[in-house]
Amino acid sequence: MAPPRIVRRPQVGAPLDGPAAWPDAIPPLLRRIYAARGAHSPALARPRLADLLPPDALHGLDAATTLLAAAIAGDRHIVVVGDFDCDGATACATGVRGLRLLGARRVSHAVPNRMVHGYGLSPALVDELAALQPDLLLTVDHGIACHAGIEAARARGWQVVVTDHHLPGPRLPAANAIVNPNLPGDAFPSKALAGVGVVFYLLLALRRRLYSCDRPPIRSGAGSDREDQAAAIHGRTSQEGQPDLASLLDLVAVGTVADLVPLDANNRALVAAGLRRLRAGRGCAGLRALVEACGRDAARLTAADIGFAIAPRLNAAGRLEDMALGIECLLTDDPQRARELAGLLEGINAERRAVQQHMTDDAEAALARATLAEAGAPLAPCLFDPEWHPGVIGLVASKMKERLHRPVLAFAPAEPGSGVLRGSARSIPGFHIRDALAAVDTAHPGLIERFGGHAMAAGLTLAKDRLAAFEQAWQAHAAAVLDDGMLQAELLSDGELLPREFDRFHAEALRDGGPWGQGFPEPLFDGLFEVLDWRVVGERHLKLTLRHPDRREPLAAIQFGGWRGRAPDPQARLAYRLAPDDYRGGQAIQLLVEHFAPA
Incomplete structure:
Protein backbone atom coordinates (compact mmCIF):
# COMPACT_ATOMS: atom_id res chain seq x y z
CA MET A 1 0.00 0.00 0.00
CA ALA A 36 -12.93 24.58 7.16
CA ARG A 37 -15.67 22.34 8.57
CA GLY A 38 -18.46 24.58 7.31
CA ALA A 39 -19.12 26.31 10.65
CA HIS A 40 -18.82 30.07 10.07
CA SER A 41 -20.30 31.37 13.31
CA PRO A 42 -20.33 30.43 17.00
CA ALA A 43 -23.88 29.10 16.65
CA LEU A 44 -22.74 26.60 14.00
CA ALA A 45 -19.37 25.87 15.59
CA ARG A 46 -20.67 25.36 19.11
CA PRO A 47 -24.40 24.52 18.90
CA ARG A 48 -26.39 24.64 22.13
CA LEU A 49 -29.21 22.55 23.48
CA ALA A 50 -31.47 25.46 22.64
CA ASP A 51 -30.65 24.83 18.98
CA LEU A 52 -31.63 21.15 18.98
CA LEU A 53 -33.93 20.08 16.17
CA PRO A 54 -37.52 19.62 17.40
CA PRO A 55 -38.70 16.02 17.33
CA ASP A 56 -41.92 16.74 15.44
CA ALA A 57 -40.60 15.65 12.03
CA LEU A 58 -39.40 12.28 13.30
CA HIS A 59 -41.83 9.79 11.79
CA GLY A 60 -43.51 7.26 14.09
CA LEU A 61 -43.30 9.28 17.31
CA ASP A 62 -47.05 9.73 17.61
CA ALA A 63 -47.76 6.00 17.38
CA ALA A 64 -44.85 5.11 19.66
CA THR A 65 -45.70 7.63 22.36
CA THR A 66 -49.39 6.64 22.27
CA LEU A 67 -48.42 3.03 23.00
CA LEU A 68 -45.93 3.95 25.72
CA ALA A 69 -48.26 6.44 27.40
CA ALA A 70 -51.00 3.79 27.52
CA ALA A 71 -48.54 1.24 28.92
CA ILE A 72 -47.49 3.65 31.67
CA ALA A 73 -51.09 4.57 32.49
CA GLY A 74 -52.08 0.91 32.62
CA ASP A 75 -49.09 -0.09 34.74
CA ARG A 76 -48.05 -2.58 32.06
CA HIS A 77 -44.68 -4.27 31.93
CA ILE A 78 -42.27 -2.57 29.51
CA VAL A 79 -39.07 -4.41 28.60
CA VAL A 80 -36.31 -2.35 26.96
CA VAL A 81 -34.28 -4.62 24.69
CA GLY A 82 -30.74 -3.33 24.14
CA ASP A 83 -27.84 -4.35 21.94
CA PHE A 84 -24.38 -5.63 22.77
CA ASP A 85 -22.34 -2.61 21.73
CA CYS A 86 -21.77 0.70 23.52
CA ASP A 87 -24.51 2.54 21.63
CA GLY A 88 -26.95 -0.27 22.42
CA ALA A 89 -25.95 -0.34 26.10
CA THR A 90 -26.25 3.42 26.60
CA ALA A 91 -29.53 3.43 24.65
CA CYS A 92 -30.88 0.69 26.90
CA ALA A 93 -29.85 2.57 30.05
CA THR A 94 -31.31 5.79 28.63
CA GLY A 95 -34.60 4.04 27.86
CA VAL A 96 -34.88 2.42 31.29
CA ARG A 97 -33.91 5.55 33.23
CA GLY A 98 -36.06 7.80 31.04
CA LEU A 99 -39.19 5.67 31.30
CA ARG A 100 -38.83 5.50 35.06
CA LEU A 101 -38.42 9.29 35.19
CA LEU A 102 -41.64 9.57 33.18
CA GLY A 103 -43.63 7.51 35.64
CA ALA A 104 -43.29 3.93 34.40
CA ARG A 105 -43.19 1.62 37.45
CA ARG A 106 -42.74 -1.74 35.70
CA VAL A 107 -39.67 -1.40 33.50
CA SER A 108 -37.17 -4.19 32.91
CA HIS A 109 -34.37 -4.59 30.41
CA ALA A 110 -32.78 -7.37 28.43
CA VAL A 111 -29.89 -7.68 26.00
CA PRO A 112 -28.98 -10.50 23.62
CA ASN A 113 -25.87 -12.54 24.29
CA ARG A 114 -23.80 -12.53 21.13
CA MET A 115 -22.88 -16.21 21.44
CA VAL A 116 -26.35 -17.45 22.44
CA HIS A 117 -28.94 -15.30 20.69
CA GLY A 118 -27.12 -13.60 17.83
CA TYR A 119 -27.90 -10.01 16.88
CA GLY A 120 -30.95 -8.06 17.97
CA LEU A 121 -34.43 -9.26 18.80
CA SER A 122 -34.19 -12.86 17.59
CA PRO A 123 -36.79 -15.62 18.09
CA ALA A 124 -34.37 -17.23 20.55
CA LEU A 125 -34.30 -14.06 22.66
CA VAL A 126 -38.11 -13.77 22.46
CA ASP A 127 -38.43 -17.30 23.86
CA GLU A 128 -36.20 -16.30 26.78
CA LEU A 129 -38.11 -13.05 27.39
CA ALA A 130 -41.35 -14.96 27.84
CA ALA A 131 -40.37 -15.62 31.47
CA LEU A 132 -40.57 -11.85 32.11
CA GLN A 133 -44.16 -11.72 30.84
CA PRO A 134 -43.77 -8.39 29.04
CA ASP A 135 -46.66 -6.40 27.66
CA LEU A 136 -44.55 -4.15 25.44
CA LEU A 137 -41.03 -4.48 24.04
CA LEU A 138 -39.04 -1.34 23.24
CA THR A 139 -36.04 -2.11 21.04
CA VAL A 140 -33.16 0.35 21.10
CA ASP A 141 -30.35 0.53 18.50
CA HIS A 142 -31.79 -2.42 16.61
CA GLY A 143 -35.06 -3.85 15.34
CA ILE A 144 -35.26 -2.53 11.81
CA ALA A 145 -33.91 -5.86 10.48
CA CYS A 146 -35.39 -8.16 13.17
CA HIS A 147 -38.38 -9.45 11.21
CA ALA A 148 -38.53 -12.96 12.68
CA GLY A 149 -38.05 -11.82 16.28
CA ILE A 150 -40.71 -9.15 16.02
CA GLU A 151 -43.16 -11.60 14.44
CA ALA A 152 -42.47 -14.05 17.27
CA ALA A 153 -43.11 -11.32 19.87
CA ARG A 154 -46.34 -10.18 18.20
CA ALA A 155 -47.51 -13.80 18.02
CA ARG A 156 -47.29 -13.90 21.82
CA GLY A 157 -49.55 -10.86 22.04
CA TRP A 158 -46.84 -8.38 22.96
CA GLN A 159 -46.67 -4.90 21.50
CA VAL A 160 -43.37 -3.93 19.89
CA VAL A 161 -41.99 -0.41 19.49
CA VAL A 162 -38.79 -0.24 17.43
CA THR A 163 -36.27 2.58 17.83
CA ASP A 164 -33.30 2.26 15.52
CA HIS A 165 -31.01 4.27 13.28
CA HIS A 166 -29.68 1.58 10.97
CA LEU A 167 -30.64 1.66 7.31
CA PRO A 168 -33.82 -0.31 6.61
CA GLY A 169 -34.11 -3.05 4.02
CA PRO A 170 -36.77 -3.23 1.31
CA ARG A 171 -39.37 -4.50 3.80
CA LEU A 172 -40.09 -3.05 7.23
CA PRO A 173 -40.75 -5.32 10.23
CA ALA A 174 -44.28 -5.81 11.53
CA ALA A 175 -43.82 -3.70 14.66
CA ASN A 176 -46.62 -1.65 16.21
CA ALA A 177 -44.53 1.49 15.79
CA ILE A 178 -41.12 2.30 14.29
CA VAL A 179 -39.02 5.39 15.04
CA ASN A 180 -36.00 5.69 12.77
CA PRO A 181 -34.77 8.89 11.08
CA ASN A 182 -33.51 6.80 8.15
CA LEU A 183 -36.89 5.43 7.13
CA PRO A 184 -37.84 6.29 3.54
CA GLY A 185 -39.63 9.62 3.48
CA ASP A 186 -38.80 10.54 7.08
CA ALA A 187 -38.56 14.33 7.26
CA PHE A 188 -36.30 14.62 10.32
CA PRO A 189 -33.39 16.79 9.09
CA SER A 190 -30.59 14.93 10.89
CA LYS A 191 -30.10 11.36 9.72
CA ALA A 192 -27.02 10.99 11.93
CA LEU A 193 -28.67 10.24 15.28
CA ALA A 194 -27.15 7.24 17.04
CA GLY A 195 -29.43 4.63 18.55
CA VAL A 196 -29.17 6.39 21.92
CA GLY A 197 -30.12 9.68 20.24
CA VAL A 198 -33.26 8.15 18.74
CA VAL A 199 -34.52 6.82 22.07
CA PHE A 200 -33.69 10.16 23.72
CA TYR A 201 -35.86 11.94 21.16
CA LEU A 202 -38.63 9.40 21.80
CA LEU A 203 -38.46 10.25 25.50
CA LEU A 204 -38.68 13.98 24.73
CA ALA A 205 -41.81 13.37 22.69
CA LEU A 206 -43.27 11.06 25.35
CA ARG A 207 -42.73 13.71 28.03
CA ARG A 208 -44.58 16.21 25.86
CA ARG A 209 -47.53 13.81 25.58
CA LEU A 210 -47.58 13.05 29.29
CA TYR A 211 -46.82 16.43 30.83
CA SER A 212 -47.26 19.23 28.36
CA CYS A 213 -49.63 18.38 25.56
CA ASP A 214 -50.10 22.02 24.62
CA ARG A 215 -46.46 22.73 23.69
CA PRO A 216 -43.49 20.89 22.21
CA PRO A 217 -40.52 20.09 24.46
CA ILE A 218 -38.23 22.07 22.19
CA ARG A 219 -39.49 24.87 19.99
CA SER A 220 -37.86 26.18 16.87
CA GLY A 221 -37.19 29.87 16.63
CA ALA A 222 -34.77 32.47 17.90
CA GLY A 223 -34.46 35.42 20.21
CA SER A 224 -36.57 35.20 23.37
CA ASP A 225 -37.60 31.65 22.46
CA ARG A 226 -34.09 30.42 23.20
CA GLU A 227 -34.61 30.41 26.96
CA ASP A 228 -37.84 28.47 26.50
CA GLN A 229 -36.07 25.93 24.27
CA ALA A 230 -33.21 25.39 26.69
CA ALA A 231 -35.58 25.26 29.67
CA ALA A 232 -37.81 22.74 27.94
CA ILE A 233 -35.14 20.08 27.54
CA HIS A 234 -34.37 20.46 31.24
CA GLY A 235 -38.04 20.06 32.08
CA ARG A 236 -38.43 23.64 33.32
CA THR A 237 -41.52 24.73 31.43
CA SER A 238 -44.62 26.53 32.59
CA GLN A 239 -45.87 23.31 34.19
CA GLU A 240 -44.10 22.27 37.37
CA GLY A 241 -42.95 18.73 38.05
CA GLN A 242 -41.68 17.74 34.61
CA PRO A 243 -38.85 15.19 34.71
CA ASP A 244 -35.35 16.45 33.95
CA LEU A 245 -34.39 14.47 30.84
CA ALA A 246 -31.11 16.40 30.64
CA SER A 247 -29.90 13.99 33.33
CA LEU A 248 -29.65 11.41 30.53
CA LEU A 249 -27.30 13.42 28.32
CA ASP A 250 -24.13 11.85 29.69
CA LEU A 251 -25.35 8.50 28.36
CA VAL A 252 -26.41 10.09 25.07
CA ALA A 253 -22.94 11.62 24.63
CA VAL A 254 -21.09 8.35 25.26
CA GLY A 255 -23.27 6.29 22.91
CA THR A 256 -23.17 8.90 20.15
CA VAL A 257 -19.38 9.20 20.18
CA ALA A 258 -18.84 5.44 20.54
CA ASP A 259 -20.97 4.59 17.50
CA LEU A 260 -18.93 6.87 15.21
CA VAL A 261 -22.00 8.55 13.74
CA PRO A 262 -21.30 11.91 12.07
CA LEU A 263 -21.17 14.74 14.59
CA ASP A 264 -23.49 17.12 12.78
CA ALA A 265 -24.66 20.22 14.64
CA ASN A 266 -27.46 18.33 16.37
CA ASN A 267 -25.20 15.55 17.61
CA ARG A 268 -22.52 18.04 18.68
CA ALA A 269 -25.08 19.86 20.83
CA LEU A 270 -26.03 16.55 22.49
CA VAL A 271 -22.43 15.42 22.97
CA ALA A 272 -21.23 18.81 24.25
CA ALA A 273 -24.03 18.90 26.83
CA GLY A 274 -23.23 15.36 27.97
CA LEU A 275 -19.54 16.17 28.28
CA ARG A 276 -20.38 19.19 30.43
CA ARG A 277 -22.28 16.93 32.82
CA LEU A 278 -19.41 14.46 33.00
CA ARG A 279 -16.81 17.18 33.51
CA ALA A 280 -18.90 18.64 36.33
CA GLY A 281 -19.07 15.23 38.04
CA ARG A 282 -22.83 14.94 37.40
CA GLY A 283 -22.75 11.85 35.21
CA CYS A 284 -24.33 8.59 36.33
CA ALA A 285 -22.39 6.54 38.88
CA GLY A 286 -21.32 3.97 36.28
CA LEU A 287 -19.80 6.49 33.88
CA ARG A 288 -18.03 8.28 36.73
CA ALA A 289 -16.55 4.94 37.79
CA LEU A 290 -15.44 4.14 34.25
CA VAL A 291 -13.75 7.53 33.91
CA GLU A 292 -11.90 6.78 37.14
CA ALA A 293 -11.01 3.22 36.06
CA CYS A 294 -9.42 4.35 32.81
CA GLY A 295 -7.34 7.03 34.56
CA ARG A 296 -8.86 10.04 32.84
CA ASP A 297 -9.31 13.46 34.41
CA ALA A 298 -13.08 14.01 34.49
CA ALA A 299 -12.67 17.80 34.49
CA ARG A 300 -10.81 17.63 31.13
CA LEU A 301 -12.79 14.81 29.53
CA THR A 302 -13.05 14.95 25.72
CA ALA A 303 -14.88 13.03 23.02
CA ALA A 304 -11.57 11.27 22.28
CA ASP A 305 -11.50 9.99 25.88
CA ILE A 306 -14.95 8.52 25.31
CA GLY A 307 -13.94 6.91 22.04
CA PHE A 308 -10.59 5.48 23.12
CA ALA A 309 -11.09 4.76 26.83
CA ILE A 310 -14.69 4.61 28.06
CA ALA A 311 -16.38 3.01 25.04
CA PRO A 312 -13.87 0.12 24.69
CA ARG A 313 -14.43 -0.88 28.32
CA LEU A 314 -18.19 -1.00 27.81
CA ASN A 315 -17.87 -2.70 24.44
CA ALA A 316 -15.59 -5.38 25.91
CA ALA A 317 -18.50 -6.81 27.92
CA GLY A 318 -20.56 -7.36 24.79
CA ARG A 319 -17.59 -8.72 22.83
CA LEU A 320 -16.30 -11.36 25.24
CA GLU A 321 -18.88 -11.74 28.02
CA ASP A 322 -22.43 -10.39 28.34
CA MET A 323 -23.39 -6.74 27.84
CA ALA A 324 -25.81 -7.14 30.75
CA LEU A 325 -22.76 -6.38 32.91
CA GLY A 326 -22.16 -3.08 31.10
CA ILE A 327 -25.82 -2.08 31.29
CA GLU A 328 -25.90 -2.86 35.01
CA CYS A 329 -22.93 -0.53 35.43
CA LEU A 330 -24.84 2.25 33.66
CA LEU A 331 -28.03 1.68 35.66
CA THR A 332 -26.71 1.41 39.19
CA ASP A 333 -26.88 4.47 41.42
CA ASP A 334 -24.61 2.92 44.06
CA PRO A 335 -21.07 4.36 43.64
CA GLN A 336 -19.43 1.34 45.30
CA ARG A 337 -21.25 -1.14 43.07
CA ALA A 338 -20.38 1.04 40.06
CA ARG A 339 -16.67 0.83 40.96
CA GLU A 340 -16.91 -2.95 41.31
CA LEU A 341 -18.55 -3.27 37.89
CA ALA A 342 -16.09 -0.84 36.31
CA GLY A 343 -13.26 -2.98 37.69
CA LEU A 344 -14.79 -6.09 36.12
CA LEU A 345 -15.14 -4.27 32.79
CA GLU A 346 -11.50 -3.17 33.05
CA GLY A 347 -10.43 -6.80 33.41
CA ILE A 348 -12.58 -7.94 30.50
CA ASN A 349 -11.15 -5.15 28.37
CA ALA A 350 -7.60 -6.30 29.14
CA GLU A 351 -8.58 -9.79 28.00
CA ARG A 352 -10.17 -8.30 24.88
CA ARG A 353 -6.93 -6.50 24.01
CA ALA A 354 -4.98 -9.76 24.26
CA VAL A 355 -7.48 -11.63 22.08
CA GLN A 356 -7.52 -8.77 19.59
CA GLN A 357 -3.72 -8.70 19.33
CA HIS A 358 -3.59 -12.45 18.69
CA MET A 359 -6.28 -12.25 16.02
CA THR A 360 -4.67 -9.20 14.42
CA ASP A 361 -1.36 -11.07 14.18
CA ASP A 362 -3.21 -13.95 12.50
CA ALA A 363 -4.86 -11.52 10.08
CA GLU A 364 -1.56 -9.89 9.15
CA ALA A 365 -0.01 -13.29 8.46
CA ALA A 366 -2.98 -14.29 6.30
CA LEU A 367 -2.76 -11.04 4.35
CA ALA A 368 0.98 -11.51 3.84
CA ARG A 369 0.32 -14.95 2.34
CA ALA A 370 -2.47 -13.60 0.13
CA THR A 371 -0.29 -10.72 -1.03
CA LEU A 372 2.47 -13.11 -2.09
CA ALA A 373 -0.01 -15.38 -3.88
CA GLU A 374 -1.74 -12.53 -5.74
CA ALA A 375 1.34 -10.32 -6.28
CA GLY A 376 -0.38 -7.60 -4.29
CA ALA A 377 -2.84 -7.06 -1.49
CA PRO A 378 -6.39 -8.31 -2.17
CA LEU A 379 -8.68 -5.55 -3.38
CA ALA A 380 -11.22 -6.07 -0.58
CA PRO A 381 -9.87 -8.75 1.77
CA CYS A 382 -12.15 -11.38 3.30
CA LEU A 383 -10.49 -12.89 6.38
CA PHE A 384 -11.59 -16.01 8.24
CA ASP A 385 -10.13 -18.20 10.96
CA PRO A 386 -12.10 -20.99 12.66
CA GLU A 387 -10.48 -20.08 16.00
CA TRP A 388 -11.41 -16.39 15.97
CA HIS A 389 -13.87 -14.89 18.44
CA PRO A 390 -16.98 -13.36 16.81
CA GLY A 391 -17.01 -10.49 19.30
CA VAL A 392 -13.62 -9.17 18.17
CA ILE A 393 -13.79 -9.50 14.38
CA GLY A 394 -15.03 -5.92 14.00
CA LEU A 395 -11.86 -4.64 15.66
CA VAL A 396 -9.72 -6.85 13.44
CA ALA A 397 -11.50 -5.61 10.32
CA SER A 398 -11.01 -2.02 11.49
CA LYS A 399 -7.28 -2.51 12.14
CA MET A 400 -6.70 -4.13 8.75
CA LYS A 401 -8.76 -1.44 7.01
CA GLU A 402 -6.58 1.24 8.59
CA ARG A 403 -3.35 -0.48 7.56
CA LEU A 404 -4.39 -1.34 4.01
CA HIS A 405 -6.85 1.49 3.27
CA ARG A 406 -9.15 -1.05 1.65
CA PRO A 407 -12.57 -2.44 2.60
CA VAL A 408 -12.08 -5.46 4.88
CA LEU A 409 -14.42 -8.20 6.04
CA ALA A 410 -13.53 -10.52 8.92
CA PHE A 411 -15.44 -13.72 9.72
CA ALA A 412 -15.60 -16.05 12.72
CA PRO A 413 -17.84 -18.97 13.68
CA ALA A 414 -20.98 -17.78 15.44
CA GLU A 415 -19.94 -20.21 18.19
CA PRO A 416 -17.18 -22.85 18.36
CA GLY A 417 -17.65 -25.46 15.66
CA SER A 418 -20.71 -23.71 14.20
CA GLY A 419 -21.57 -23.92 10.52
CA VAL A 420 -22.77 -20.29 10.66
CA LEU A 421 -20.33 -17.41 10.33
CA ARG A 422 -20.62 -13.89 11.74
CA GLY A 423 -19.01 -11.26 9.59
CA SER A 424 -17.98 -7.70 10.32
CA ALA A 425 -17.11 -5.19 7.59
CA ARG A 426 -15.26 -1.88 7.69
CA SER A 427 -14.90 0.46 4.75
CA ILE A 428 -13.09 3.45 3.31
CA PRO A 429 -14.53 6.77 2.05
CA GLY A 430 -16.42 6.37 -1.21
CA PHE A 431 -17.31 2.69 -0.76
CA HIS A 432 -20.66 2.32 1.02
CA ILE A 433 -20.26 -1.02 2.74
CA ARG A 434 -23.92 -1.65 3.53
CA ASP A 435 -24.96 -0.80 -0.03
CA ALA A 436 -22.19 -3.09 -1.32
CA LEU A 437 -23.59 -5.99 0.70
CA ALA A 438 -27.06 -5.15 -0.61
CA ALA A 439 -25.75 -5.27 -4.19
CA VAL A 440 -24.20 -8.71 -3.62
CA ASP A 441 -27.42 -9.90 -1.98
CA THR A 442 -29.49 -8.70 -4.94
CA ALA A 443 -27.17 -10.33 -7.49
CA HIS A 444 -26.97 -13.59 -5.51
CA PRO A 445 -30.24 -14.12 -3.58
CA GLY A 446 -29.88 -16.39 -0.58
CA LEU A 447 -26.09 -16.18 -0.43
CA ILE A 448 -26.17 -13.88 2.61
CA GLU A 449 -28.53 -14.90 5.40
CA ARG A 450 -28.85 -11.38 6.86
CA PHE A 451 -26.97 -8.10 6.89
CA GLY A 452 -27.25 -4.50 8.01
CA GLY A 453 -25.24 -1.43 8.91
CA HIS A 454 -24.02 1.94 7.68
CA ALA A 455 -21.75 3.42 5.02
CA MET A 456 -18.54 2.66 6.91
CA ALA A 457 -19.44 -0.40 9.02
CA ALA A 458 -21.75 -3.36 8.59
CA GLY A 459 -22.39 -6.88 9.83
CA LEU A 460 -23.62 -10.04 8.15
CA THR A 461 -24.42 -13.70 8.75
CA LEU A 462 -23.31 -16.36 6.31
CA ALA A 463 -23.33 -20.16 6.10
CA LYS A 464 -19.75 -21.43 6.37
CA ASP A 465 -20.06 -23.52 3.20
CA ARG A 466 -21.06 -20.38 1.24
CA LEU A 467 -17.95 -18.37 2.22
CA ALA A 468 -16.01 -19.15 -0.97
CA ALA A 469 -18.98 -18.22 -3.18
CA PHE A 470 -19.53 -15.03 -1.19
CA GLU A 471 -15.88 -14.02 -1.45
CA GLN A 472 -15.95 -14.46 -5.23
CA ALA A 473 -19.10 -12.34 -5.53
CA TRP A 474 -17.70 -9.77 -3.11
CA GLN A 475 -14.42 -9.38 -4.96
CA ALA A 476 -16.27 -9.02 -8.26
CA HIS A 477 -18.40 -6.21 -6.86
CA ALA A 478 -15.39 -4.49 -5.29
CA ALA A 479 -13.49 -4.65 -8.59
CA ALA A 480 -16.43 -3.00 -10.36
CA VAL A 481 -16.76 -0.17 -7.84
CA LEU A 482 -13.32 0.61 -6.39
CA ASP A 483 -10.87 2.78 -8.30
CA ASP A 484 -7.28 3.90 -7.71
CA GLY A 485 -8.41 7.21 -6.22
CA MET A 486 -10.42 5.46 -3.50
CA LEU A 487 -7.45 3.24 -2.64
CA GLN A 488 -5.09 6.17 -2.05
CA ALA A 489 -5.21 7.09 1.62
CA GLU A 490 -5.27 10.78 2.42
Missing part, protein backbone atom coordinates in the same frame (compact mmCIF):
# COMPACT_ATOMS: atom_id res chain seq x y z
CA ALA A 2 1.26 3.48 -0.87
CA PRO A 3 1.83 5.78 2.12
CA PRO A 4 -0.95 8.29 2.75
CA ARG A 5 -0.81 11.68 1.11
CA ILE A 6 -1.05 14.80 3.23
CA VAL A 7 -3.72 17.00 1.65
CA ARG A 8 -4.59 20.48 2.87
CA ARG A 9 -8.21 20.79 3.85
CA PRO A 10 -10.01 23.36 1.67
CA GLN A 11 -11.64 26.35 3.34
CA VAL A 12 -15.42 26.33 2.99
CA GLY A 13 -15.81 30.08 2.93
CA ALA A 14 -14.30 32.38 5.52
CA PRO A 15 -15.22 32.72 9.20
CA LEU A 16 -17.24 35.75 10.13
CA ASP A 17 -15.02 38.44 11.61
CA GLY A 18 -15.46 40.97 14.33
CA PRO A 19 -16.24 40.91 18.05
CA ALA A 20 -19.96 40.67 17.38
CA ALA A 21 -19.42 37.41 15.51
CA TRP A 22 -16.85 35.64 17.70
CA PRO A 23 -16.05 36.02 21.40
CA ASP A 24 -12.42 36.81 22.24
CA ALA A 25 -12.03 33.39 23.88
CA ILE A 26 -12.16 31.75 20.42
CA PRO A 27 -8.79 32.49 18.76
CA PRO A 28 -8.40 33.06 15.02
CA LEU A 29 -6.83 29.59 14.65
CA LEU A 30 -9.97 27.93 15.95
CA ARG A 31 -12.19 30.15 13.82
CA ARG A 32 -10.24 29.07 10.73
CA ILE A 33 -10.62 25.40 11.69
CA TYR A 34 -14.35 25.78 12.24
CA ALA A 35 -14.75 27.47 8.86
CA LEU A 491 -4.62 12.72 5.59
CA LEU A 492 -6.60 15.94 5.56
CA SER A 493 -4.53 18.66 7.19
CA ASP A 494 -5.58 22.06 8.49
CA GLY A 495 -2.29 23.45 7.21
CA GLU A 496 0.65 24.80 9.16
CA LEU A 497 0.67 26.36 12.57
CA LEU A 498 2.23 29.78 13.00
CA PRO A 499 5.31 29.81 15.28
CA ARG A 500 3.39 31.73 17.96
CA GLU A 501 0.58 29.15 17.95
CA PHE A 502 2.79 26.44 19.47
CA ASP A 503 1.70 27.26 23.02
CA ARG A 504 -0.53 26.05 25.82
CA PHE A 505 -3.31 28.54 25.08
CA HIS A 506 -3.83 27.24 21.56
CA ALA A 507 -3.36 23.60 22.63
CA GLU A 508 -6.13 23.94 25.20
CA ALA A 509 -8.34 25.88 22.79
CA LEU A 510 -8.04 23.03 20.28
CA ARG A 511 -8.70 20.37 22.94
CA ASP A 512 -11.77 22.14 24.27
CA GLY A 513 -13.05 23.45 20.93
CA GLY A 514 -14.93 20.28 20.05
CA PRO A 515 -16.51 17.91 20.47
CA TRP A 516 -14.46 16.53 17.60
CA GLY A 517 -15.29 13.25 15.90
CA GLN A 518 -16.74 11.63 12.82
CA GLY A 519 -17.75 14.31 10.30
CA PHE A 520 -16.25 17.09 12.45
CA PRO A 521 -12.65 15.87 12.69
CA GLU A 522 -10.12 16.85 15.31
CA PRO A 523 -7.64 19.42 13.94
CA LEU A 524 -4.57 17.97 12.22
CA PHE A 525 -1.62 20.06 11.05
CA ASP A 526 1.45 19.44 8.92
CA GLY A 527 4.88 20.95 8.45
CA LEU A 528 8.61 20.42 8.05
CA PHE A 529 10.69 19.75 11.18
CA GLU A 530 14.27 18.92 12.11
CA VAL A 531 14.68 15.86 14.34
CA LEU A 532 17.09 16.91 17.10
CA ASP A 533 16.80 13.78 19.23
CA TRP A 534 14.81 10.58 19.50
CA ARG A 535 14.39 7.50 21.66
CA VAL A 536 12.13 4.44 21.83
CA VAL A 537 9.67 4.23 24.74
CA GLY A 538 7.46 1.30 25.64
CA GLU A 539 9.13 -0.80 22.90
CA ARG A 540 6.87 0.54 20.13
CA HIS A 541 6.59 4.31 20.54
CA LEU A 542 8.91 7.04 19.30
CA LYS A 543 9.70 10.00 21.53
CA LEU A 544 11.07 12.96 19.57
CA THR A 545 12.61 16.36 20.09
CA LEU A 546 11.90 18.60 17.10
CA ARG A 547 12.77 22.02 15.84
CA HIS A 548 10.41 24.13 13.74
CA PRO A 549 12.32 26.19 11.13
CA ASP A 550 10.80 29.47 12.36
CA ARG A 551 10.88 28.75 16.09
CA ARG A 552 13.87 28.83 18.45
CA GLU A 553 12.59 26.60 21.24
CA PRO A 554 12.53 22.84 20.60
CA LEU A 555 9.25 20.92 20.65
CA ALA A 556 8.46 17.64 22.39
CA ALA A 557 6.62 15.06 20.27
CA ILE A 558 5.54 11.44 20.42
CA GLN A 559 4.44 9.00 17.73
CA PHE A 560 2.54 6.08 19.22
CA GLY A 561 3.47 2.86 17.45
CA GLY A 562 6.03 4.84 15.45
CA TRP A 563 9.15 2.72 16.01
CA ARG A 564 10.07 1.03 12.71
CA GLY A 565 13.35 -0.54 13.77
CA ARG A 566 15.59 2.21 12.42
CA ALA A 567 16.54 5.78 13.23
CA PRO A 568 14.12 8.39 11.92
CA ASP A 569 15.27 10.72 9.14
CA PRO A 570 16.88 13.95 10.39
CA GLN A 571 14.46 16.07 8.34
CA ALA A 572 10.80 15.09 8.26
CA ARG A 573 7.40 16.18 7.08
CA LEU A 574 4.95 15.48 9.86
CA ALA A 575 1.21 15.36 10.23
CA TYR A 576 0.48 16.07 13.88
CA ARG A 577 -1.94 17.30 16.52
CA LEU A 578 -1.11 19.98 19.07
CA ALA A 579 -2.00 18.95 22.63
CA PRO A 580 -1.36 20.07 26.21
CA ASP A 581 1.25 17.89 27.93
CA ASP A 582 -0.51 17.29 31.23
CA TYR A 583 2.18 14.80 32.29
CA ARG A 584 4.82 17.54 32.44
CA GLY A 585 2.25 20.12 33.54
CA GLY A 586 2.63 23.87 33.62
CA GLN A 587 2.74 25.40 30.15
CA ALA A 588 4.08 22.25 28.51
CA ILE A 589 2.77 21.13 25.12
CA GLN A 590 3.56 18.24 22.82
CA LEU A 591 2.94 17.21 19.23
CA LEU A 592 1.07 13.94 18.69
CA VAL A 593 2.55 12.67 15.42
CA GLU A 594 0.07 10.88 13.17
CA HIS A 595 2.34 10.48 10.14
CA PHE A 596 6.11 10.70 9.69
CA ALA A 597 7.61 11.01 6.20
CA PRO A 598 11.08 11.99 4.96
CA ALA A 599 11.29 15.66 3.99
